[in-house]
Amino acid sequence: MVKSMDEEKLQRRLAGLTQTPVAAPPPTESENEARQRTDRTARRIDVFKQGRIVVPGSGEIACIITDWSENGARIRLDDVGGLPEFVSLKVTTAGVLKRARVIWRRANMAGLSFLIERKVRFGNGRM
Secondary structure (H helix, E strand, C coil): CCCCHHHHHHHHHHHHHHCCCCCCCCCCHHHHHHHHHHHCCCCCEEEEEEEEEEECCCEEEEEEEEEECCCEEEEECCCCCCCCCEEEEEECCCCEEEEEEEEEEECCEEEEEECCCCCCCCCCCCC
């Protein structure tokens, strides 16, 4: 039996669809970081500032702030393993204190997400 050209094309296409697709390799760490950077809503700025992590009941830990945005920061310090989930970041040169949540830890780096602080009126309505 003679197949037409259209039938042969269809058979080749169907054969190609039934083959097992090759799985893509898992993304590398740098690809994951690049994806996270594009998902952020606030632009990060590379900085190199001295800071202090304030841990309630434990004092302060020196750190270097390596990037900053209105929503968070990346810090470098000697031991990230001892950081609790919630800390305060003090920027000593600017006189800024931000409450933050530690959202990731790697080697001697940590990522902080600043907590939203709202001013609430109470009593006579004055702040």
